[in-house]
Amino acid sequence: MKVSVIGILFIITLFGIGYLIPREDFTGQLTCFAIAFGLYVLLLREFGCNARWFLSGIFGAVILRLTFIxxxxxxxxxxxxxxxxxxxLNNGFNPYLYIPQVAFEKTGIVSNAYWETLLTEMNSSSYFSVYPPLHQSIFWISAMTGENLLYNIVSIRLILIVFEVLNMFLIWKIIMAWGLPKNTLWLYAFNPLVIIEISGNLHFEGIVLTGLLLSIYAFGKKKYSTASLGWSFAVGLKLTPLMLGPLWLKAWSKNKLVFFLILSGFLIVLLLFPLIIDNGFAGFWKSLRLYQSNFEFNASIYYVLREVFSFYLGYNPIAYLGPIMNFAAFSGILVFVYCWKIEKAEDLAEGMVWIYLIFLLLQPVVHPWYLIPAFGISVLTKNRVVLIWTFLVFLSYSAYRSDEVKESYPIISFEYGLLYFYAGVKIIPMLLNKIEFLWKKSDFRDLFE
Structure with a gap:
């Protein structure tokens, strides 16, 4: 099948998801997504490793994202x-100080149909903003287009697409530096979940990926200041990349590590500094804690433990299991990093993917867009767990089949059953072999012999 035909069909399926099929029609949404994923596989085969497709491939990837414009x-x-x-922000008010439900009363902003739409349609009107300052800067840019929701949406979307182009550029630079197959780029560029969640649903994980890719590329070039800038940028946008900190401790030699930590600490504090203004951090932290202790969605291990210990945990199991799962994730990451050896940039990238997997599989909330940073890095490795998950995770949208969000546990079981089966058959043996190899080479092993 010709690439142009596949591309047109791909656009049609994305158009259906973005414009025609409501999210309550899960069957229709899933059908279009499954078709898009099939077309994605066909595109990967058509493009292959042919370098002459590079410019047309980038152009096609951008066109797919502009389908949602x-x-x-x-x-x-x-x-x-x-x-x-x-x-x-555009009206001169600190968004960390006001709960939307009372913002009009406290700020004196005159409500109108535009503001009422924002207030009634948002899912977080009763708590403070949880979006760090770098997020807010893009929100502010979108507000400069005026009180027109479509203009606001388009401006955010265009910014996200610009960063998507940067992601493709960085992946290509890494491919060239590491001597990877040329078709590695298309794994990310044409992935339907990436296109839908970033361009379609306006999530910022693609920008997080930009920072992480920059840090990986710079590490390979031994440019610790640029690597620090990339990682700090990712942390400033979403706090979750902080979990990669232990891996960086393992990656650098002593002298470079000190400089990397000092520079990263300075940059992260600088990027998060606006939270301190007028004590905005108090509201931000309160909402962040509320989110971590109250919400459950598309979890795997958490749901199993919740059911097993439901008799003992009472009506609010996340209050107990949430901190336990966070501690388990933190401990798992530390153990993994201790066992992981970083000799080159490829090892750093693969380590980041595993840390993200440990984190995500132990979380009580796993929205589809959470996978994007891990997936974007994973295309640079032989680990295809996250690729498989980018297809299966769409099943979590079955929760929106009615006005009330209600998850289907058989569907979630199917999602994670296939994911764990694939990981067990294809990936875990590879990981264990590598850890065993590292164990044999480690000084720690000598203590037991």
Whole structure:
């Protein structure tokens, strides 16, 4: 099948997801997504390792993302909070100080149909903003287009697409530096979940990926200041990349490590400094803790433990299991990093993927877009667990089949059953072999012999 035909069919399926099929019609959404994923596989085969397809491939990837250019996100309503926070900034108010439900009363902003739409449609009107300052800067830019929701959406989307082009550029630079197959780029560029969640649903994990890719590329070039900038940028956008800190401790030699830590600490504090203004951090932290201790969605191990210990945990199991799972994730990451050896940039990238997997599989909330940083890095490795998951995770949208969010546990079991089966058959043996090899080479082994 010719590439142009596949591309047209791909655009049609994305158009259906973005413009025609409501999220309550899960069957329709899933059908279009499955077709898009099949077309994705066909595109990978058609492009192969042929370098002459490079420019047309990048152009096609951008066109796929522009399919959503004037679409109002269907599968996620987070963007209403984005625009609300941006408009507060544009009116001179600190978004960390006001709960949307009372913002009009406290700020004196005159409500109108535009503001009421933002307030009534958002899913977070009763708590403070949880988006770090770098997020807020993009929200503010979108608000400069005026009190027009479509203009706000389009401006955010265009910014996200610009960073997607940067991601493709960085992946290509790493491919060239590491001598990887040329078709590695298309694994990311044409992935339907990436396109839908970033361009369609306006999530910022693609920008997080930009920072992490920059840090990986710079590490390979031994440019510790650029690596620090990339990682700090990712942390400043989403706090979760902080979990990669132990891996960086293992990656650098002593002299470079000190400089890397000092520079990273300075940059992260600088990027998060606006939280301190007028004690905005108090509201930010309160909402962040609320999120971690109250919400459950598309979890795996957490749901199993919740059911096993439900008799002992009472009506609010996450209050107990949440901290336990976070501690387990932190401990698992430390153990993994201790066993992992970093001799080259490829080892750093693969280590990041495993840390993300440990973290995500132990979380009580795993939205589909959470996978994007891990997936974007994983295309640079032989680990294809996250690639498989980018298809299976769409099943979690079955929870939106009605106005009330209600998850289907058989569907979630199917999602994770296939994921764990694939990991057990294909990936875990490879990981164990590598850890065994490292164990045989380690000084720690000598203590037991």
């Amino acid at each position: 004037v679409a109002v996100p269907e599968l996620s309503d987070d963007f209403y909070r984005y625009v609300f926070d941006g408009q507060l």
